Amino acid sequence: MSKMKNTIDPAVNYLLPLAKKAGIETVWDRFAAMKPQCGFGELGVCCRICWKGPCRIDPFGNGPQRGVCGADANTIVARNLARMIAGGAASHSDHGRHIALTLLEVGEGHAPAYRIKDEQKLRSIAEKLNLAPADKDIRQVAKEVALASLEDYSRQNYSIPCNWTKSTMTAERVDKLLDLGIMPHNIDAVIAEIMARTHVGCDADAANILLGGLKGALADYNGMCLSTELSDVLFGTPEPVVTTANLGVLKEDAVNIAVHGHNPLLSEIVCDVALKMNEEAKKAGAKEGINIVGICCTGNEVMMRRGIPLATNYLSQEMAIITGAVDAMVVDVQCIMPAITGVAECFHTEIITTMPVNKITGATHIEFREDSAIDSARKIVELAIDAFKRRDRRKVNIPDYKQTAIAGFSAEAIMAALSKIDAKDPLKPLIDNIINGNIQGIALFAGCNNPRTTHDNNFMTIAKELAKNNVLILATGCGAGTFAKNGLMTQEATEAYAGDSLKAVLTTIGKAAGLNGPLPLVLHMGSCVDNSRAVNVAVTIANKLGVDLDKLPLVASAPEFMSEKAVAIGTWAVALGLPTHIGIVPQIMGSSVVVEFLTEKAKDLLGGYFIVETDPKQAAAKLVAAIKERRKGLGI
Numbered sequence: 001m002s003k004m005k006n007t008i009d010p011a012v013n014y015l016l017p018l019a020k021k022a023g024i025e026t027v028w029d030r031f032a033a034m035k036p037q038c039g040f041g042e043l044g045v046c047c048r049i050c051w052k053g054p055c056r057i058d059p060f061g062n063g064p065q066r067g068v069c070g071a072d073a074n075t076i077v078a079r080n081l082a083r084m085i086a087g088g089a090a091s092h093s094d095h096g097r098h099i100a101l102t103l104l105e106v107g108e109g110h111a112p113a114y115r116i117k118d119e120q121k122l123r124s125i126a127e128k129l130n131l132a133p134a135d136k137d138i139r140q141v142a143k144e145v146a147l148a149s150l151e152d153y154s155r156q157n158y159s160i161p162c163n164w165t166k167s168t169m170t171a172e173r174v175d176k177l178l179d180l181g182i183m184p185h186n187i188d189a190v191i192a193e194i195m196a197r198t199h200v201g202c203d204a205d206a207a208n209i210l211l212g213g214l215k216g217a218l219a220d221y222n223g224m225c226l227s228t229e230l231s232d233v234l235f236g237t238p239e240p241v242v243t244t245a246n247l248g249v250l251k252e253d254a255v256n257i258a259v260h261g262h263n264p265l266l267s268e269i270v271c272d273v274a275l276k277m278n279e280e281a282k283k284a285g286a287k288e289g290i291n292i293v294g295i296c297c298t299g300n301e302v303m304m305r306r307g308i309p310l311a312t313n314y315l316s317q318e319m320a321i322i323t324g325a326v327d328a329m330v331v332d333v334q335c336i337m338p339a340i341t342g343v344a345e346c347f348h349t350e351i352i353t354t355m356p357v358n359k360i361t362g363a364t365h366i367e368f369r370e371d372s373a374i375d376s377a378r379k380i381v382e383l384a385i386d387a388f389k390r391r392d393r394r395k396v397n398i399p400d401y402k403q404t405a406i407a408g409f410s411a412e413a414i415m416a417a418l419s420k421i422d423a424k425d426p427l428k429p430l431i432d433n434i435i436n437g438n439i440q441g442i443a444l445f446a447g448c449n450n451p452r453t454t455h456d457n458n459f460m461t462i463a464k465e466l467a468k469n470n471v472l473i474l475a476t477g478c479g480a481g482t483f484a485k486n487g488l489m490t491q492e493a494t495e496a497y498a499g500d501s502l503k504a505v506l507t508t509i510g511k512a513a514g515l516n517g518p519l520p521l522v523l524h525m526g527s528c529v530d531n532s533r534a535v536n537v538a539v540t541i542a543n544k545l546g547v548d549l550d551k552l553p554l555v556a557s558a559p560e561f562m563s564e565k566a567v568a569i570g571t572w573a574v575a576l577g578l579p580t581h582i583g584i585v586p587q588i589m590g591s592s593v594v595v596e597f598l599t600e601k602a603k604d605l606l607g608g609y610f611i612v613e614t615d616p617k618q619a620a621a622k623l624v625a626a627i628k629e630r631r632k633g634l635g636i
């Protein structure tokens with residue numbers, strides 16, 4: 001059997017042998033050392049929620065079929081899955097809480113580092129939330145929108161839906177979620193409810209636990225949605241911007257600062273401050289001043305709003321340090337490998353943690369608070385400049401790989417491009433082309449990378465197949481990172497890979513929008529929380545057609561996912577009615593009830609369902625089949 005490749009990223013392939021030679025351990029080494037991974041864990045039948053255990057169910061039926069308390073495989077698998085969803089929802093919604101609290105501070109005039117950058121968006125959000133903003137002062141509107149968002153974390157009345165989910169769905173979907181009892185009323189309460197119902201001796205009915213999980217996933221959607229929209233208010237709504245991606249964006253003659261993590265509250269201020277400290281960097285010998293680059297979702301945030309180059313995505317974050325050219329890696333929350341401090345010990349790189357609840361042993365901690373954001377950012381940039389002075393030039397190996405990437409396709413940017421074709425009815429050209437089959441459907445790629453499969457390969461293979469089949473492609477998160485690094489966010493990629501009718505549509509829109517050629521093959525919608533942007537586009541189309549989301553030829557794919565957040569996202573995609581592909585075998589296979597619920601029963605209840613397929617070509621075929629089935633349902 002041939003050995004699976006670690007990655008198809010040329011920059012990583014350049015650096016891995018160098019890491020090996022220098023004895024630096026990477027994620028792929030640790031993954032290899034972990035094999036064989038625990039079979040019980042892989043099936044999800046290991047229970048560790050009380051200390052009578054750990055218990056595990058024998059999947060072959062010879063050993064124990066119940067844990068010490070009597071929980072069977074179905075209960076155990078469902079509980080484990082629901083708890084993962086709660087973890088994901090907690091992460092996204094905590095991010096959203098910080099943004100909402102900051103907007104409140106801005107409204108009250110207490111956060112000098114921040115301001116309202118997109119007033120029009122703020123007013124349109126206030127309209128959607130029924131806050132009658134027309135005659136109000138903009139700071140008052142900010143306060144009211146922030147408070148309406150924070151209400152989604154505090155409401156105690158179970159029968160009132162969360163403001164954001166209710167106001168961003170089709171009416172039919174709202175009714176369906178209410179009917180099923182899975183409409184969230186309060187993000188924090190729903191997460192707490194999952195933890196409570198999965199405590200030992202509580203909910204033992206797998207289907208009921210999964211309904212709780214679906215509610216948790218919708219709470220996740222609510223938190224993501226408000227994170228995205230309020231970030232646009234504070235930092236600007238993305239518009240298409242041309243930039244570059246992959247590790248070749250690092251510069252030998254600059255102080256390279258990598259911003260890594262998720263929340264733009266930190267990265268935006270670091271970028272602002274760094275711009276003002278360019279001269280200090282030059283005085284320290286960096287001819288090109290300061291070069292900020294992004295990693296993971298923070299990378300997406302600053303790429304789409306500022307055109308800052310993307311260095312890399314999740315799985316290759318250590319590689320950025322192994323170039324020897326990163327002077328500081330500034331991190332906030334989520335998806336930061338604890339391994340980075342160990343790698344940084346081999347170089348001069350400062351790893352700077354910034355959040356009180358996210359510290360890493362071996363890192364320098366500079367606390368970042370919204371009220372003193374500029375001071376903290378200044379200290380961070382000063383540390384980076386100091387580190388640059390210590391850089392060992394003999395250890396610098398910047399791979400000569402980078403690609404052009406056109407990023408920043410917010411829902412608003414897509415509508416603006418379409419309005420160049422039909423100003424009165426911007427959606428018409430898109431809908432007409434979906435109905436006439438020039439665009440067969442829309443696929444949203446999301447989620448992480450995972451060493452269980454070749455880094456970036458599933459994303460690239462499936463996207464090229466779908467494009468060939470005239471499917472319009474949207475991307476977020478580390479999937480977006482894959483496409484940016486590997487050249488699919490370019491006009492050339494449209495020429496090379498799009499089917500003829502898709503190419504013609506992308507060319508018409510691109511030319512009308514002044515791009516002098518087609519739109520890129522993959523439209524970059526942003527970070528993981530920005531998956532809500534794709535929902536925004538889908539709901540607009542659904543409302544226009546007068547159908548619910550589960551009728552649209554719209555699919556989602558997380559072909560290399562790994563995080564609890566991705567589990568939550570995939571689950572809400574199903575709850576919203578989307579066929580949702582995952583390319584990694586989920587840790588649920590030990591329960592036939594859970595598998596059947598998520599791949600079949602969910603379809604009856606919600607219209608959406610999971611498709612599990614690890615082979616990327618097969619996955620593409622299944623997604624195309626799901627799109628065709630939807631088209632047939634619509635009679636198109």
Ligand code: BF8
Nearest residue numbers: 297335447448477478528
């Ligand atoms: O939120 S795609 S590895 S960085 S979890 Fe993490 Fe996964 Fe990347 Fe962004 Ni999303």
